[in-house]
Amino acid sequence: MALERPIRTDPLPITQGDAQPARPPRGLSSWKNWIGLVPFFAFAIFFLFLPSFSIVYRSFESPQHTFTFDNIIAIFTERNLVNAYKASLTVSLITAAGGALFGFLLAYAVILGGLPRSLRTFMTTFSGVASNFAGVPLAFAFIATIGNAGLITRWLESAMGFDIHQTGFTIYNIWGLSIVYMYFQFPLMVLIMAPALDGLRREWREACENLGGTAFHYWRFIALPVLLPSLLGTAILLFGNAFGAYATAYAFSGSFINLVTILIGAQIQGDVLYNPGLGNALALGMVMIMGFCMAGYAWLQQRTARWIR
Amino acid sequence: MAFLDLLRLSKSFGQADAVVNFNLEIERGEFVSFLGPSGCGKTTTLRMVGGFEMPSEGEIRLDQKVITNKPPNQRKVGMVFQAYALFPNMTVADNVGFGLKVNKRPTEEIRERVREMLSLIQMPDLGDRFPYQLSGGQQQRVALARALAIRPQVLLLDEPLSALDAKIRVELRYEIRRIQQQLGITTIYVTHDQEEALSLSDRVVVMNAGRVEQIGTPFEIYNFPNTSFVASFVGILNQLRCRVIDAASARLSLDGQEFTADSPLKATATEIVIMLRPEEMHLGLREGENQLSGTVESVAFLGAVVRIHVRLGASVITLDVLNERNLDLPRVGVSVTVSFPPHACWVMAEN
Amino acid sequence: MRRRASVWAWVILVLGLLYFFIPLIATFEFSLRAIKGRYTFEAYRLAFMDPAFVRNFGYSLMWCVLTIIVSLALVVPAAYWVHLRLPRLRPVVEFVTLMPFVVPAVVLTFGLIRLYGSPPIVLIGSPVLLIAGYVVLSLPYMYRSVDTGLRAIDVRTLTEAALSLGAGWGTILLRVIFPNLRVALLSGIFLTFAIVMGEFTFASLLSWPAFGPYMEEIGAMRAYTPQALALVSFALTWGSIGIIQWLGRGAPGQGQIAGAR
Numbered sequence: 001m002a003l004e005r006p007i008r009t010d011p012l013p014i015t016q017g018d019a020q021p022a023r024p025p026r027g028l029s030s031w032k033n034w035i036g037l038v039p040f041f042a043f044a045i046f047f048l049f050l051p052s053f054s055i056v057y058r059s060f061e062s063p064q065h066t067f068t069f070d071n072i073i074a075i076f077t078e079r080n081l082v083n084a085y086k087a088s089l090t091v092s093l094i095t096a097a098g099g100a101l102f103g104f105l106l107a108y109a110v111i112l113g114g115l116p117r118s119l120r121t122f123m124t125t126f127s128g129v130a131s132n133f134a135g136v137p138l139a140f141a142f143i144a145t146i147g148n149a150g151l152i153t154r155w156l157e158s159a160m161g162f163d164i165h166q167t168g169f170t171i172y173n174i175w176g177l178s179i180v181y182m183y184f185q186f187p188l189m190v191l192i193m194a195p196a197l198d199g200l201r202r203e204w205r206e207a208c209e210n211l212g213g214t215a216f217h218y219w220r221f222i223a224l225p226v227l228l229p230s231l232l233g234t235a236i237l238l239f240g241n242a243f244g245a246y247a248t249a250y251a252f253s254g255s256f257i258n259l260v261t262i263l264i265g266a267q268i269q270g271d272v273l274y275n276p277g278l279g280n281a282l283a284l285g286m287v288m289i290m291g292f293c294m295a296g297y298a299w300l301q302q303r304t305a306r307w308i309r
Numbered sequence: 310m311a312f313l314d315l316l317r318l319s320k321s322f323g324q325a326d327a328v329v330n331f332n333l334e335i336e337r338g339e340f341v342s343f344l345g346p347s348g349c350g351k352t353t354t355l356r357m358v359g360g361f362e363m364p365s366e367g368e369i370r371l372d373q374k375v376i377t378n379k380p381p382n383q384r385k386v387g388m389v390f391q392a393y394a395l396f397p398n399m400t401v402a403d404n405v406g407f408g409l410k411v412n413k414r415p416t417e418e419i420r421e422r423v424r425e426m427l428s429l430i431q432m433p434d435l436g437d438r439f440p441y442q443l444s445g446g447q448q449q450r451v452a453l454a455r456a457l458a459i460r461p462q463v464l465l466l467d468e469p470l471s472a473l474d475a476k477i478r479v480e481l482r483y484e485i486r487r488i489q490q491q492l493g494i495t496t497i498y499v500t501h502d503q504e505e506a507l508s509l510s511d512r513v514v515v516m517n518a519g520r521v522e523q524i525g526t527p528f529e530i531y532n533f534p535n536t537s538f539v540a541s542f543v544g545i546l547n548q549l550r551c552r553v554i555d556a557a558s559a560r561l562s563l564d565g566q567e568f569t570a571d572s573p574l575k576a577t578a579t580e581i582v583i584m585l586r587p588e589e590m591h592l593g594l595r596e597g598e599n600q601l602s603g604t605v606e607s608v609a610f611l612g613a614v615v616r617i618h619v620r621l622g623a624s625v626i627t628l629d630v631l632n633e634r635n636l637d638l639p640r641v642g643v644s645v646t647v648s649f650p651p652h653a654c655w656v657m658a659e660n
Numbered sequence: 661m662r663r664r665a666s667v668w669a670w671v672i673l674v675l676g677l678l679y680f681f682i683p684l685i686a687t688f689e690f691s692l693r694a695i696k697g698r699y700t701f702e703a704y705r706l707a708f709m710d711p712a713f714v715r716n717f718g719y720s721l722m723w724c725v726l727t728i729i730v731s732l733a734l735v736v737p738a739a740y741w742v743h744l745r746l747p748r749l750r751p752v753v754e755f756v757t758l759m760p761f762v763v764p765a766v767v768l769t770f771g772l773i774r775l776y777g778s779p780p781i782v783l784i785g786s787p788v789l790l791i792a793g794y795v796v797l798s799l800p801y802m803y804r805s806v807d808t809g810l811r812a813i814d815v816r817t818l819t820e821a822a823l824s825l826g827a828g829w830g831t832i833l834l835r836v837i838f839p840n841l842r843v844a845l846l847s848g849i850f851l852t853f854a855i856v857m858g859e860f861t862f863a864s865l866l867s868w869p870a871f872g873p874y875m876e877e878i879g880a881m882r883a884y885t886p887q888a889l890a891l892v893s894f895a896l897t898w899g900s901i902g903i904i905q906w907l908g909r910g911a912p913g914q915g916q917i918a919g920a921r
Contacts, residue, residue, distance in 0.1 A: 036741030037749065040734045044756045047792040051771025052763055058774060106676045113669025123676075128901045129894075130680060136860050136875045137890035141683040144690035144887050151686035183683070186676065203394030206361055207452075209381040210388040211408030211459055221407070225398040237761075244764025247860035251876050261766045268770055268865045280774070283767045290762045298758070306441060 052287060059280040071281035080258070081282070088243055088260040091174050095181040096239035102182075103189020103238075104231060110190075111197045124194060127187035134184040139251035142180045146171055172253050180248060185238050192237070196230040196304070226304075233300035240293035244286065260286055312337035312495055313358075313463055318367035320353050327353045329519045331367070338493045340486065342506035345516035346542070351499045352467055354516075358497060359388045359465050371462060387456030391468040393448040395440040401427070401451050402436035408459035426454040429488060446477040453485065457492065464489065464496045470505065482509060503543050507531065515539045532586075537657050540584055547585040547626045549654075553578050559651075564622025568599035571652040581656055587616070587629040589653035592639065598648040605639045619647055684894065691887035703884040707892070716874035723787070723863075723870060724856045727794040728849050731802045734795070736845075739806040740837065743815045757803045760796050765861035768793060773866070784866075793862035798852040805851070809844020813837075847904045854900035858893055 062068040075081050110120040133141075146152050157163050170176055200223055208218045246261040260282060267279035311334035318331040328350040335341055343351035356362040358369060360381030369377045376384055395404050403410075405426050406419045414422075427433045430450040440448055449469055456464060466485070470478040486509045489496050500506050506513050507527040515522040515530060515538075523535045534540035537548075551561040556578060559570040563583075574581060594600060603621040615630045617639060628647060630636070639645055694702035707713055742750050763771075772793065776783040783789050815837065822832045838845075860872030875893070879886040 034741075034746075036737035037746070037753075040738035040753070040756075043734050043792075043795070044759070047772065048756070048759050048763065048768070048796055051768060051775050052759075054775045055767065055771045102672075102676070105672045109669040109672040109676075113666055113672075115669050115673060119673065123673075125901060125905050126680065128905075129898050132854050132858065132897045132901065133894055135858055136872055136879065137858065137893040140875075140879055140886045140890040141687040141894075144890075145683045145686035149690075151689055152682065183680070186679070201392070201394065203390045203392055204396060206359075206381065207388065207390065207394040207396070207455075208407070208411075209361075210359060210386070211411060211455070212382045213407070213411040214382060217411050222396050222398065226396075240761065244766070246764070246766045247864075247872070250864075251860070251879060261764065264766045264770055265861075265865060268766075268773060279770060283770050286767050287763060290764065294758060294762045 055280050055283045055287060059284040061280065071278050072284075074278060075281055075285055081263070084258045084260045084263050084282075085285070087174050087258050091178050091181065091259070092239045092242040094174075094178045095185045095242045096235050098178070099182055099185030099189050099238045100231060100235040103186045103234075104193055106186060107190045107193040107197055111194060112200070123190060127190045130187040131184045131191065134245070135247035136251040138180060138183055139248050142171060142176075142183075143252075146176070146179070172257065174257070177249060177252065177257065180252075181242050181245065185242065188238060188241060189234055192234045193227075193230065196227060200226065229300040229304040233297045233304070236293050236296045236300070240290050240297075243289060243293075311335055312339075312372060314368070314370040315354070315358065316368045316370070318354060318357060318369070319365050320350075320357060320362060321365050326519050328357070331521060333514060333521075333524065335495060335497070337495055340489055340496045340498065340509060340511045342498045342500060342510040342513045343516060344500060344503060344506040344513050344543075345522075346501060348518075349516040350519040351501075351514075351516050355465050355467055355497060355499045358463070359386055360384050385459070385461050386463040386465055387459060387461035389449070389452050389456050389464070389466045389469045391471055393440070393445075393452045393472075395448055395451055395455070397440050399439075400436065401432070401438050401440070401443070404440070404451055405436075405455045405458050407455065412459070422458055426458050429457070429491075430454045430484075444477075445473045446481055449473065449481060450484070453488070457488070457494070462495065464494050466496065466498045468499055468501070470500075470502075478505075485509070507543070515542065517542075534657075540657065545587050545627055545629075547587065549583045549585065549624055549626065551581055551583050553581055563601065563624065566601045566621065568601060569651045570654050570656070574656065583654045584657060585626070585649065585654045587627045588614075590626070590628045590647050590649040592617070592628070592630060592645050592647065594646055595648040595650075598650045600646050600648045602644060602646055605641050605643050605645055607641060608638055610638070619645060621647070684891075687887045687890050687894075691884055691891060694884040703888040706882075707878075707885050707888045712874060713889075716869050716871050719869045720857050720871040723790065723794060723868075724853050726787075726791050727798060727856050728852050730791060731795050731798050731848075731852060732845070735799070735802045735806055735848075736841075739803060739810055740815065740833075743807075743810045744819060753803070757800045760799055763796075765793065765797065766865070768796060769862055769865045787868060790862055790866050790868050793866070794852075794856050794859065797859065797862075798848075798855055801851045801855070802848040805844045805848035806841065809841045809847075812844075813840045843907050846907050850900045850904045850907075854897045857896055 059071055060067055060069065062070060075085070106123070109115060110123045142150075144150055153163075171180065204222055205218055208222060213221075244261060246265060249257050249259055249262055250265065264279060264282050264286070267282070313335040315331055315333045315335075318328060319326070320328040331350075331354055333341070343354060345351050353362055357364050360376075360379060364377060367377070368375060371384070371386075396407065399407070402423050406423045409419045409422060423436065424433070427436055430453060432447065432450060432454075435443070435447070440451070443451065449472075452469070469485070470481055473481065482505055485498075498506070498509065507530070510527060512524060513527055513530050514524050517538050523530060523539045525533070530539060531543055534543065540546050541548075549563055551563045553574060554560040554562050554567065556574040556576050559572060559574050561568060561570060561581065561583065570583065591598075601621050603619040603626075606618040606620050606625060608618075609616040610632075613632050615632055615636070615638065617628045617630060618625050619628055626647070691703045692699040692701065694700055694706070738753060742753050760768075769789075772789050773784065775781075776789060818836055818840070819832055822836050827836070857871055859870065860876060862868075863870035864873045864876065871893075875886065875889050878889060
């Protein structure tokens with residue numbers, strides 16, 4: 001890109017933000033082009049990539065600082081760790097599937113369901129708030145709702161004589177946690193699917209009807225296939241989102257719920273036997289799972305972009 | 310009772326009247342255009358025929374049967390949208406065959422019909438492409454094939470060429486007409502481009518602000534407009550304010566220069582507005598024609614036509630001359646004589 | 661064809677609203693029960709009177725400001741340069757802004773502590789790691805805000821116009837780019853504010869005072885005050901997002917998505 005300016009014969013040295021008299025001739029190799037990006041990339045390298053790589057590298061490190069596969073093996077063999085992964089994966093799957101399903105229905109309702117426009121704006125704003133409400137305050141809110149002395153618990157008891165805790169229900173396990181996680185999974189789905197639903201052009205529906213199709217034909221042959229990459233991609237995002245959550249679970253019960261994130265947190269706080277390699281391996285497992293999720297999400301997003309232009 | 314009857318059609322959106330008292334009888338196989346500026350109600354009327362808007366009042370009859378309130382998927386009308394509306398997740402062949410698939414036709418029949426349609430639009434080898442791999446013109450042809458595949462009784466086109474390049478537009482417009490005549494299908498074509506409307510249609514309906522201004526053949530609309538809106542919307546129009554010298558012999562004066570009109574004028578008129586088309590005037594003297602003198606103000610070379618603005622006293626008229634290779638373009642500031650036959654000018658019916 | 665609202669749409673909406681609002685109502689109701697027998701704002705009074713509350717809230721505010729400054733300093737030049745001169749690097753930059761989703765807070769904390777907990781570079785004693793973590797957390801949203809803003813104002817053309825009129829780079833950045841980016845920048849800032857104020861993971865694991873760990877402590881010790889604090893936190897978030905929506909009225913919507921979990 002050539003932006004012309006009068007060229008001085010003695011270009012001044014460059015400092016950020018200065019008026020720059022001489023433009024570099026066309027050529028991206030000129031180092032002046034990179035100035036603005038140096039701080040950004042430097043930060044990313046030091047505080048994002050290096051720590052991540054060190055995790056990978058040190059996963060293979062034993063407490064005696066020798067190379068070993070023991071840590072990786074432990075993930076698949078040690079009962080505690082296997083359970084943690086099972087629990088994390090279960091919660092993530094449940095909340096991804098549930099969040100995707102109901103979140104999609106919610107998005108559909110406010111965007112295409114014929115409801116007043118103001119409801120859509122409200123839902124979008126609220127979704128932005130709700131998805132940020134995660135963490136400690138969310139845990140407290142649900143304790144007040146379905147905890148031992150929660151509003152719903154008391155209401156069910158007084159209005160229906162039904163004590164849910166008698167049945168062994170508690171929010172302090174993965175099922176209860178799933179209910180809580182939905183609070184930020186639904187909104188995330190709504191926020192991401194809203195633009196995708198907007199992308200469904202009205203004319204496709206009309207063309208379908210014009211050719212003799214019903215609503216069923218429209219959804220079966222056109223709308224759902226077009227939306228599928230977005231739906232799946234977002235579901236994967238939801239999965240990763242739940243898998244990496246820490247604060248909410250911790251606020252519930254400290255280290256008593258056995259999740260991978262909680263385990264890693266425990267390692268950091270030195271609660272468990274000091275085995276740095278193990279923590280690394282756990283972290284590595286997480287990063288790999290999350291990596292697959294993001295890759296899957298990105299690939300599916302690509303496919304959508306190809307169709308909806 | 311014609312093939313497609315639109316009777317007293319009206320549509321209001323709340324307080325706003327989009328279409329008011331639209332009446333039209335269309336014969337089988339006829340190509341009718343709805344022509345008008347944006348917001349004149351032409352698309353709304355079309356969508357009422359297609360079933361995408363419910364009329365506030367009025368009736369639509371197709372082949373003697375009332376279809377006013379039938380849902381779109383039961384009407385057997387084919388619609389081509391301005392934005393093509395091809396289903397992005399299906400190939401060209403699947404798009405074209407969609408209407409038949411939805412009607413549960415056997416696979417073999419669908420395949421044969423698709424093949425037939427693709428060769429009709431002259432794209433026999435592109436059945437496996439996806440819409441995003443096609444150009445705008447190609448997409449629109451596929452949209453046309455898709456609408457025709459179900460053998461509709463009426464074909465509706467909503468500004469189908471607006472989104473395309475000028476050159477493609479001209480090519481495709483004649484394609485559409487050729488196909489329409491080949492199939493003999495009754496067609497309604499909505500456009501704001503008068504060239505399209507005039508060159509393609511059997512009849513043109515000119516609309517303005519929700520109402521019908523005039524219905525007629527392209528020749529009638531252009532040469533015998535009923536209102537000044539139609540006269541000025543279709544083609545370029547000179548409107549000259551003249552003083553009446555003698556009503557009976559239709560003698561008029563334009564800033565001192567006298568000329569004669571064709572038919573006698575109203576006896577009481579003292580001042581009148583005369584309409585004149587640019588192509589009916591010539592530069593230079595012509596025997597037996599009216600002659601006015603003026604100065605050339607500007608000359609615009611448009612290719613096939615040279616558009617000249619000539620100042621006659623207080624008015625400026627536009628005059629079109631056909632291009633010739635040995636044409637001597639008049640220069641700005643030169644004095645010229647403009648001549649035209651008496652029958653070329655007319656007085657608007659409403660004046 | 662205007663579709664009449666289907667029954668199902670209403671049913672789903674009502675179900676959704678119930679799910680979202682009942683916990684909020686429950687929290688509010690719970691927070692009023694500090695004194696047995698009647699509803700009172702005692703829990704709130706205790707919360708605000710607690711000197712630890714003010715101290716921790718203050719710390720969080722400070723982390724906020726620092727995070728916002730660093731974040732802006734990193735993101736704005738980067739986004740601007742990518743738009744203007746190095747559009748080919750865009751995928752790389754966007755990949756970097758997606759990384760924070762791949763590396764969740766716990767994992768990043770783990771990596772940071774392992775890497776910078778011992779020589780050659782020791783950063784554990786200072787809040788550098790905390791701020792770094794917060795910046796990483798806010799990076800995707802800050803970048804997306806600025807990027808959207810730059811796209812909306814067509815930076816390239818504005819810059820070329822300014823250059824052709826004789827402006828220098830300083831003038832361009834200050835008088836042409838920044839004023840037009842105001843809304844985008846403010847959006848990014850308020851979003852970062854909402855995220856940092858409620859954040860728990862980094863502060864807790866790196867042992868720094870902040871509002872998040874404070875809330876958790878209260879949760880372990882007291883009964884009704886935590887709910888009061890939860891509502892305060894919710895109000896803060898609602899306020900921030902509300903301001904962002906109000907700022908962005910008319911501009912194409914930018915989805916603000918999840919914060920600390």
